[in-house]
Amino acid sequence: MMDWILGHYNYWLVIIIMMAGFYTVISQGNLIKKIAGLNIFQVSVFMLYISVSNVKGGAAPIIESDVSLYSNPLPHVLILTAIVVGVATTSLGLALVVRIKEAYGTIEEDDIHNQDQSL
Amino acid sequence: MIEAHLSLLLVVLPLLAAPVIAILPNGRLPWAVSTLVSFAVFAMACLQLINVSTGNVISYELGGWAPPWGIEYRIDAANALVALIVAAIAAVTLPYALYSVEKEIPQKQLSLFYSAFMLCLTGLLGITQTGDIFNLFVFLEISSLSTYALISLGSKRQALTAAYQYLIMGTIGATFFLIGVGLLYAMTGTLNMLDLAERLPALTEHRTVQTGFAFIMVGFALKLALFPLHLWLPNAYTYAPSVITVFLAATATKVAVYVMLRVMFSVFGFSFIEGSPTDEIFLLLCVAGILLMSFYAIYQQDSKRLLAYSSVAQIGYMMLGLGFGSVLGVTATLVHLFNHALMKGALFMAIGAIIYRIGSSNIDTMAGLGKRMPWTFAAIIIGGLSLIGVPGTAGFISKWYLVLAAMEQQNWLIIGVILIGSLLAVIYVWKLIEALYFKPANETAHANVNEAPLMLLIPTWILVIANIYFGLNTELTVGTAEQAVKLLLPSAY
Amino acid sequence: MKHNLILRVISKFLIPLIFLFALYVQFHGDFGPGGGFQAGVIFSTGIILYALVFGVKTAKQIIPPFVLRSLASFGVLLYAGTGVASLLLGGKYLEYGVLASTQVAGQHLGILLIELGVGISVMSVMLIIFFAFAERGQTEEGS
Numbered sequence: 001m002m003d004w005i006l007g008h009y010n011y012w013l014v015i016i017i018m019m020a021g022f023y024t025v026i027s028q029g030n031l032i033k034k035i036a037g038l039n040i041f042q043v044s045v046f047m048l049y050i051s052v053s054n055v056k057g058g059a060a061p062i063i064e065s066d067v068s069l070y071s072n073p074l075p076h077v078l079i080l081t082a083i084v085v086g087v088a089t090t091s092l093g094l095a096l097v098v099r100i101k102e103a104y105g106t107i108e109e110d111d112i113h114n115q116d117q118s119l
Numbered sequence: 120m121i122e123a124h125l126s127l128l129l130v131v132l133p134l135l136a137a138p139v140i141a142i143l144p145n146g147r148l149p150w151a152v153s154t155l156v157s158f159a160v161f162a163m164a165c166l167q168l169i170n171v172s173t174g175n176v177i178s179y180e181l182g183g184w185a186p187p188w189g190i191e192y193r194i195d196a197a198n199a200l201v202a203l204i205v206a207a208i209a210a211v212t213l214p215y216a217l218y219s220v221e222k223e224i225p226q227k228q229l230s231l232f233y234s235a236f237m238l239c240l241t242g243l244l245g246i247t248q249t250g251d252i253f254n255l256f257v258f259l260e261i262s263s264l265s266t267y268a269l270i271s272l273g274s275k276r277q278a279l280t281a282a283y284q285y286l287i288m289g290t291i292g293a294t295f296f297l298i299g300v301g302l303l304y305a306m307t308g309t310l311n312m313l314d315l316a317e318r319l320p321a322l323t324e325h326r327t328v329q330t331g332f333a334f335i336m337v338g339f340a341l342k343l344a345l346f347p348l349h350l351w352l353p354n355a356y357t358y359a360p361s362v363i364t365v366f367l368a369a370t371a372t373k374v375a376v377y378v379m380l381r382v383m384f385s386v387f388g389f390s391f392i393e394g395s396p397t398d399e400i401f402l403l404l405c406v407a408g409i410l411l412m413s414f415y416a417i418y419q420q421d422s423k424r425l426l427a428y429s430s431v432a433q434i435g436y437m438m439l440g441l442g443f444g445s446v447l448g449v450t451a452t453l454v455h456l457f458n459h460a461l462m463k464g465a466l467f468m469a470i471g472a473i474i475y476r477i478g479s480s481n482i483d484t485m486a487g488l489g490k491r492m493p494w495t496f497a498a499i500i501i502g503g504l505s506l507i508g509v510p511g512t513a514g515f516i517s518k519w520y521l522v523l524a525a526m527e528q529q530n531w532l533i534i535g536v537i538l539i540g541s542l543l544a545v546i547y548v549w550k551l552i553e554a555l556y557f558k559p560a561n562e563t564a565h566a567n568v569n570e571a572p573l574m575l576l577i578p579t580w581i582l583v584i585a586n587i588y589f590g591l592n593t594e595l596t597v598g599t600a601e602q603a604v605k606l607l608l609p610s611a612y
Numbered sequence: 613m614k615h616n617l618i619l620r621v622i623s624k625f626l627i628p629l630i631f632l633f634a635l636y637v638q639f640h641g642d643f644g645p646g647g648g649f650q651a652g653v654i655f656s657t658g659i660i661l662y663a664l665v666f667g668v669k670t671a672k673q674i675i676p677p678f679v680l681r682s683l684a685s686f687g688v689l690l691y692a693g694t695g696v697a698s699l700l701l702g703g704k705y706l707e708y709g710v711l712a713s714t715q716v717a718g719q720h721l722g723i724l725l726i727e728l729g730v731g732i733s734v735m736s737v738m739l740i741i742f743f744a745f746a747e748r749g750q751t752e753e754g755s
Contacts (some may be wrong), residue, residue, distance in 0.1 A: 018298075018513040025287060038290055045297050062643060075304070078253055079721050082297060084649055084734075085260045088291050093268055094282045098748055103276035112280060127705045135692050138685035183707035 010051035018044035029109040031100065035093040042086045049075040049082075125170075126179050126192050126248055129163045129202065130258075132156055133241040141234040145226050146198050147217075150234035154213040154238065157206070160244070164206035168199040172599055176606070178250070186250070187311035193250030197603035200453060200596075201377040202247040204460045208369040209240050211464070215578040216362040219471055223274055223360045232272060239265040239366070243374050252386070253310045253485065256293065257377065259342070262374075263289045265369065281354035288351045292341030299334030302327050315386050323391055335382055336397065343375035344406030345401075345438055349431045356427035357480075361471030362421060365605040368430055369464035373456045376437050380452065383441065385609040392444055401442030406536050408435035413543035417550065422470050423480045425547055426451075426463065429506065432540060435460050437516070440524060446604050447524035453600035455517035458505070458589060462514055465501040465582035469495050472571035472579060478562070482550065487560025492570050496555055498583045503548035505586045508541050512590040516597070616665075624739025635701045638731045639724070648727040652734025674699045680706060680736045691731050694725045733740035 005012070026039025053075035061073035072088060097107055104112050136156040140149045171177060171194055179192040194202070213236075224232050242262025249255050266288070271282035304310055306327050307318040322328045337348075344352040352372075356364050383392055392398070409432045416428035437459070440452030472495045473488060474480050489496035505512035518537060525533040570576070589596055638651030661669035695706040703710035708722025 003351065022291075025291065031283065034287055040400075041291070042294055043184075045301065047292055047303050048298065049304075052301070052524055074310075075301075080647070080649060081253075081257055085257070085293075088264055089260075089286065092264060093283065093286050095741075095744070096267075096271055096279055096286065098745065099271070100279045102748075116277060116304065124699060124705065127699075131692060131695065131705065135689065135696070138688040142682050142685045179704070181705055182702045183709060 002029065010047065014044045014048045014051070017041075031097045031107045031109065032094070035090055035097070038093070039086065039090060042082070046079045046082060049079050122166075124179070125167055126194050127181070128243045129160055129167065129206070129229065130192075130241055130248055130577060132160055132163075133237040133244065133599045137234045137237040137241065140237060143179075143230050145229045147228040150213070150217050150220070151262050153233045153237055157209040157213045157240070159241070161206040161210035164199070164203045167194060168196075168203050168599065171196050171199045172602060174602060174605070187314035188308050190249070190251040190254050191311065195597050195603065195606045197237065197380065197453065197607060200457065200599045200603060201374060204246055204373055204457055205247065205370045208366060208460055208464055211578045211581055212296065212362060212366050212468075215365070215471070215575055218358065218572055218574050219362050219475055222475055223362075224272055228272065233267070233328050235265045235268050235365070238262075239269060243370055244401050246374050246378060250312050251310055252303070252312055252315065252382075256297055256300060259296070259378075260293055262371070263293060263342075266363075267372065268324070269363045270355050271368075273358040274358050275358055278358035281351075281358045285351040285355045286370075288341060288348075292338045292348075295334045295338030295341070297338075298447060299331040299336075299338060302331035302334065306331070312381070312386050316388060319391070319462055323394065329395070332387060332391070332395070336379070339375055339379050339382070339604050343372045343379065343438075344410060344434055346404055346431060346433050349408070349412070349434075352431055353424050353427040356430065356467075357421055357424045361467070361474050365471060366468040368426070368467050369460040372430070372434055373460055374560060376434070376441075376452065376547060380443060380449065380607065384449070385534055389444065389608055389610050395435055396441045398442045398444050400535070401438050405435040405439045405442060406533070408432060409439075409536055409540040410543070413540055413547070416547045417543065419482055419547075420482055422473075422482050422485070422551060423467070425428055425482075425551070426466055426470065429544065429547060430459075430463055431520055432544075433463070433506075436521060436537070436540070437532060439521060439537075443524050443528055443530075445524055445527060447520060447527055449604045449607060450597065450600045451517060451520035451524050453519055453603055454596050455592075457596045457600075458513035458517045458586075461573055461589065462502055462505045465498055465579055465586060466506070468575070468579040469498040469502065472575045475571060475575060476568045483555045484561075484564075486554050486558035486569065487556070488565060489556035490560065491565060491568050494576050495571050495579070496552075498576075498579045499551060499555065501583050501586060503544075503552060505590070507544045510590075511587065513586045514588055515595075516593050520597075549610070619665050621747065623661055627658045627662055630661070631655060634658065641668060641727050642720075642723055648730025649734050651727075652731040653738055655731070655735045655739035656742070659739055664745065668743065672743065675739065677740070680740050680743075683736035684733050684740065687729045687731070687736065690729030690732065691726055694722060694729070697721070 010048060021037045021039070021041030024040060025034050028034055028037060055071045055074040056103060058069045058071040059067045061070045061076070095105060100112070101107050102117055136152060140152050143149050143152065167177070174196070177192070177194040179190065180186060181190045183189070220229070220232060239262050242258045242265060245258030246255055246262065249258060267282050267286045270285060271279050274280070302311070303315060306322055306325060307315055309315055319328060341348040350482060356368060359367065381524065383397070412428045412432040412435065416425045416432065419425040419428060433455070437452050437455050440448040440455065442448070470480055473485050473492065476492065477485060477488070479485070505514035508514040508518035517579055518541065521537055522534055525537065634651045634655035637646040638648065641647030641651070659671060659675065662674070688721060697709050698707045699705055701710045706722070709715040709718040712718040714723050
């Protein structure tokens with residue numbers, strides 16, 4: 001039983017981080033904290049992909065003459081793409097927050113909602 | 120030579136245009152370049168549809184690498200139909216955009232606006248063309264990110280919060296999709312949709328595959344604004360610039376419905392869907408969506424918001440067809456996809472023309488304008504009739520196929536819901552028409568208002584006439600849809 | 613911040629090394645961890661460090677905003693253009709094998725060009741984002 005729990009520790013980490021990030025997005029009223037939560041949520045997904053790409057006893061996926069077993073390089077590339085997407089989303093979100101601060105004077109969701117029932 | 124690379128050029132041409140437009144000087148040049156590109160893309164989409172309407176499937180290998188190791192663009196009748204919708208709406212919206220955008224967007228942001236528009240077009244077309252599920256995620260994010268930026272360019276400050284809300288919800292949806300794809304990849308080792316379809320039937324009982332399916336479904340339900348995950352849509356449509364509302368309302372959710380179709384029937388297959396509770400969940404959510412959202416629409420004071428809630432209800436109609444999972448059901452979904460793009464495109468364009476003249480979309484503010492802007496008013500009437508489903512318009516065809524699909528399943532409750540939905544549509548369309556024609560006009564404020572300029576009217580009327588044309592001649596819509604269903608649901612034939 | 617002697621000296625020492633490291637990461641992407649995106653970010657970090665220590669205005673004199681926008685467009689066009697070039701030479705889109713005389717050489721050239729395009733684009737976009745945020749507030753950084 002313990003073997004099974006400890007053997008799947010990467011999935012436990014993914015679940016914990018995913019839920020932490022998701023809860024932050026839903027519960028926090030501060031707009032920047034929401035974006036931070038979104039980032040944490042996305043990091044858990046990256047961990048999911050990369051942890052399943054590891055092959056037991058495999059070397060890094062760079063061709064060497066005396067290595068026969070490599071780890072799977074495809075998820076690494078997928079995650080590079082996803083990280084770039086995450087960075088773009090974060091910067092767009094933060095740019096929106098800067099504009100919201102200039103327009104409303106606050107970045108708390110409740111205050112914005114009180115100002116014009118829009119969020 | 121272009122023939123062989125058609126399906127690729129469809130995606131790459133706007134992608135090449137976007138950085139070029141970004142460095143052009145502000146003025147009319149960005150608009151001109153984007154309009155030319157959209158016309159070229161529309162021509163290519165038409166050629167592509169003609170190519171696949173006989174039943175063959177185009178497969179284009181990117182980089183020369185054969186699938187499943189390489190990314191392939193795989194186009195059959197369903198893809199080609201949705202690609203045609205996106206390209207056609209873009210080709211009609213961009214001429215409309217000349218005056219509308221100049222009024223609503225500051226001069227110094229014009230080239231970046233059109234650049235972002237081109238990127239959005241790239242993303243949406245890429246989603247329709249690709250046969251690789253991770254490539255789909257990449258294009259999904261390209262289109263979503265440009266959409267968030269475009270929505271935030273609205274004139275009111277609520278556009279910023281609307282864009283932010285859409286950003287948060289849309290990213291969560293896309294990340295859910297990514298999780299689902301990751302779980303599927305971990306189980307099958309492939310990302311190519313055709314290859315997945317071959318490997319998944321052996322793994323149907325595996326919990327990981329079912330969880331992956333659930334994540335993908337929820338992720339895309341968020342993207343296509345299925346009730347109750349529709350919360351971003353009313354704000355996004357209401358506060359975006361008029362051109363963006365037209366483009367989004369007619370394309371973004373349709374492409375998401377297409378992806379849902381593709382994942383459900385091409386990747387997972389009909390037997391997997393039958394064994395899952397998908398159809399009951401969809402039917403329940405769609406019924407709730409149609410009824411509740413139509414009710415919400417009736418009480419709205421802002422015409423754009425009214426039409427946004429109506430859009431959510433119409434998406435409920437589309438997903439009803441998917442929930443049935445039968446040949447008639449999926450045909451109805453594809454036909455309604457096409458027709459709703461025309462309907463909402465025409466309606467939002469007409470509202471955009473009103474905003475161009477009086478600067479507001481509030482129903483009370485636009486009272487009595489019907490007499491001063493007769494052509495715009497006529498467009499709203501015909502678009503509204505199409506929304507209700509009056510025979511002779513495109514809306515009737517989709518409702519007809521939906522009712523046929525429901526009758527085949529002996530589901531009288533759904534037939535009742537469809538009819539009640541149409542009745543509710545009558546109420547909110549009447550609300551618009553009554554305010555525009557039968558209420559007394561505000562003479563002092565609207566003294567100088569006359570008909571919208573020709574550049575705004577002609578695209579609106581192209582869509583209105585398309586509404587009537589495709590309500591009478593269903594060869595394109597229903598024919599292509601039936602062709603598509605043959606490939607999506609081969610087991611039913 | 614430019615009145616702080618230690619920061620000035622250390623940053624002037626470090627910034628060229630950061631650029632060098634960025635170029636190393638850029639061109640060793642096919643043999644080790646690295647590639648366009650990482651290199652672009654590291655390269656922009658050098659300039660951001662300069663902007664933090666010596667002021668955003670001075671940094672903008674080194675790289676004017678319109679140059680940045682042109683570089684960003686150029687990077688994307690380089691990437692897409694490589695694909696179109698392979699289209700014109702008879703292969704499929706982004707089929708690098710046709711770009712040079714042999715398959716292997718073509719692949720090498722193709723990946724190099726692509727990663728270069730990505731690196732240039734990412735660097736300029738990171739700087740555009742930084743400059744856009746940095747000049748938004750009322751206070752000036754480091755002057």
